[in-house]
Amino acid sequence: xxxxxxxxxxxxxxxxxxxxxxxxxxxxxxxxxxxxxxxxxxxxxxxxxxxxxxxxxxxxxxxxxxxxxxxxxxxxxxxxxxxxxxxxxxxxxxxxxxxxxxxxxxxxxxxxxxxxxxxxxxxxxxxxxxxxxxxxxxxxxxxxxxxxxxxxxxxxxxxxxxxxxxxxxxxxxxxxxxxxxxxxxxxxxxxxxxxxxxxxxxxxxxxxxxxxxxxxxxxxxxxxxxxxxxxxx
Amino acid sequence: xxxxxxxxxxxxxxxxxxxxxxxxxxxxxxxxxxxxxxxxxxxxxxxxxxxxxxxxxxxxxxxxxxxxxxxxxxxxxxxxxxxxxxxxxxxxxxxxxxxxxxxxxxxxxxxxxxxxxxxxxxxxxxxxxxxxxxxxxxxxxxxxxxxxxxxxxxxxxxxxxxxxxxxxxxxxxxxxxxxxxxxxxxxxxxxxxxxxxxxxxxxxxxxxxxxxxxxxxxxxxxxxxxxxxxxxxxxxxxxxxxxxxxxxxxxxxxxxxxxxxxxxxxxxxxxxxxx
Numbered sequence: 001x002x003x004x005x006x007x008x009x010x011x012x013x014x015x016x017x018x019x020x021x022x023x024x025x026x027x028x029x030x031x032x033x034x035x036x037x038x039x040x041x042x043x044x045x046x047x048x049x050x051x052x053x054x055x056x057x058x059x060x061x062x063x064x065x066x067x068x069x070x071x072x073x074x075x076x077x078x079x080x081x082x083x084x085x086x087x088x089x090x091x092x093x094x095x096x097x098x099x100x101x102x103x104x105x106x107x108x109x110x111x112x113x114x115x116x117x118x119x120x121x122x123x124x125x126x127x128x129x130x131x132x133x134x135x136x137x138x139x140x141x142x143x144x145x146x147x148x149x150x151x152x153x154x155x156x157x158x159x160x161x162x163x164x165x166x167x168x169x170x171x172x173x174x175x176x177x178x179x180x181x182x183x184x185x186x187x188x189x190x191x192x193x194x195x196x197x198x199x200x201x202x203x204x205x206x207x208x209x210x211x212x213x214x215x216x217x218x219x220x221x222x223x224x225x226x227x228x229x230x231x232x233x
Numbered sequence: 234x235x236x237x238x239x240x241x242x243x244x245x246x247x248x249x250x251x252x253x254x255x256x257x258x259x260x261x262x263x264x265x266x267x268x269x270x271x272x273x274x275x276x277x278x279x280x281x282x283x284x285x286x287x288x289x290x291x292x293x294x295x296x297x298x299x300x301x302x303x304x305x306x307x308x309x310x311x312x313x314x315x316x317x318x319x320x321x322x323x324x325x326x327x328x329x330x331x332x333x334x335x336x337x338x339x340x341x342x343x344x345x346x347x348x349x350x351x352x353x354x355x356x357x358x359x360x361x362x363x364x365x366x367x368x369x370x371x372x373x374x375x376x377x378x379x380x381x382x383x384x385x386x387x388x389x390x391x392x393x394x395x396x397x398x399x400x401x402x403x404x405x406x407x408x409x410x411x412x413x414x415x416x417x418x419x420x421x422x423x424x425x426x427x428x429x430x431x432x433x434x435x436x437x438x439x440x441x442x443x444x445x446x447x448x449x450x451x452x453x454x455x456x457x458x459x460x461x462x463x464x465x466x467x468x469x470x471x472x473x474x475x476x477x478x479x480x481x482x483x484x485x486x487x488x489x490x491x492x493x494x495x496x497x498x499x500x501x502x503x504x505x506x507x508x
Binding site for chain 1: 358361362366388390391392393394396406
């Protein structure tokens with residue numbers, strides 16, 4: 001298989017189907033309609049996501065894992081079309097794995113982010129994918145890169161994405177300070193995701209968290225009844 | 234560009250030449266009658282239990298308002314340890330599962346191993362993503378392999394979900410209610426079968442597109458138990474008459490024999506080697 005694997009989308013137009021035997025949402029594309037977040041701290045990154053995948057108004061999977069492993073110390077948070085992001089993540093994981101074997105050393109987070117950007121930008125007309133690439137490498141430590149719809153690439157110390165992110169920009173602007181430690185980052189992420197899940201219909205379920213550092217990856221799940229509670233009359 | 238009167242072997246894969254034509258036709262007439270694909274309008278469900286996986290399906294295939302097939306088989310064989318339930322367009326699920334089964338059989342023969350469920354999932358995901366939702370197949374894949382008991386769902390756009398229990402098809406909301414209420418991790422065989430049966434039954438009762446009998450397929454390390462039907466429909470009707478007509482039922486009024494004039498153009502004799 002060639003080292004430069006390319007995705008070849010054939011038909012991008014939707015075939016309309018007038019059959020009313022099956023409900024509307026079965027013909028809708030599966031969307032992760034989500035809230036994702038990634039924060040850098042000194043020594044690593046904390047990433048988090050909700051767990052809801054929707055097909056229109058129906059929740060196709062209420063325990064989705066949107067934190068996808070790309071390499072040992074590099075993960076990505078997926079938002080947008082479930083099929084598109086799963087396909088892109090697989091392609092990038094393959095490309096990065098190959099690259100890492102060639103170099104005989106762990107890959108850089110910036111490399112992974114650029115691979116995502118390359119695919120997302122080239123096929124920007126056909127894809128709906130908003131991705132946060134986060135991880136740790138020896139050269140620059142913990143890094144978060146944002147690759148939104150359209151294929152831009154930008155490094156940010158903290159980044160949120162998905163349909164639920166719009167509800168927490170104010171919270172992030174007022175509550176994030178540089179220089180937080182790992183546990184503070186975890187708490188910030190859990191709180192932010194909970195607030196977004198409260199307000200966004202397309203986000204919900206459980207909160208999945210992960211912290212990536214030199215030591216490794218530590219994953220955690222916060223179930224619905226254990227989420228922080230905010231009183232709203 | 235090939236001449237229209239010379240036969241060309243068709244290119245491999247699906248032929249979408251008519252998709253553009255159908256789309257154009259629909260636009261021309263108000264509510265234009267393009268051919269409606271046969272949808273299974275289904276309830277399918279799967280549950281992972283302690284020793285394996287249980288898959289269940291109803292057996293009704295509909296063509297708009299008419300039941301086209303009362304005893305349709307929706308649980309397809311993929312490999313001796315993997316079965317697949319299909320919802321959506323009947324032709325798409327049939328062909329897709331056939332292709333998958335062939336590919337995995339070739340793999341088995343080449344490597345001498347039983348295929349793993351992840352392999353089936355990856356092949357399906359790859360194919361369905363390539364066709365961008367044009368193949369209307371909603372599939373539930375269940376199987377047991379050396380890594381454990383697995384249940385996956387693959388959507389028509391190529392999205393994959395790995396879950397311990399799920400239901401698909403037009404009756405899935407009804408079935409999912411039963412599954413959400415009754416599922417526990419590590420169920421025993423009989424409770425698992427009963428749970429799936431109840432889920433499909435709920436789909437049959439609450440959804441017009443599902444009905445007739447319930448098929449159950451139990452996959453374990455020891456083997457596969459394909460129970461068809463597990464539960465028969467209570468509304469089964471016994472035919473009161475035979476529909477076979479003997480010769481002489483229709484009277485012959487006139488008979489006309491016209492001998493065809495044939496010319497021997499070429500005669501070749503090929504000896505068979507019988508030695």
